[in-house]
Amino acid sequence: QKAQKESEEKLQKAQKVEKESEEKVTKIKQDTKNILTEIVNNIDENGKLNPKTLQKILTITSKI
Numbered sequence: 001q002k003a004q005k006e007s008e009e010k011l012q013k014a015q016k017v018e019k020e021s022e023e024k025v026t027k028i029k030q031d032t033k034n035i036l037t038e039i040v041n042n043i044d045e046n047g048k049l050n051p052k053t054l055q056k057i058l059t060i061t062s063k064i
Contacts, residue, residue, distance in 0.1 A: 028064055034060055035061065038053055038060075
């Protein structure tokens with residue numbers, strides 16, 4: 001009985017960690033997409049980004 005309860009608690013803990021990991025991966029994917037979108041939408045014909053765009057990218061990156 002005790003062993004079963006411990007197993008259930010471990011399973012719940014593992015499921016919680018798995019869910020949190022999936023959420024982190026989803027957030028990183030979204031942040032990456034946002035960064036790439038900023039680059040694609042704001043790169044000039046010389047392959048340069050303006051300071052405002054760079055700052056936006058750095059802000060997103062610092063939160064990862």
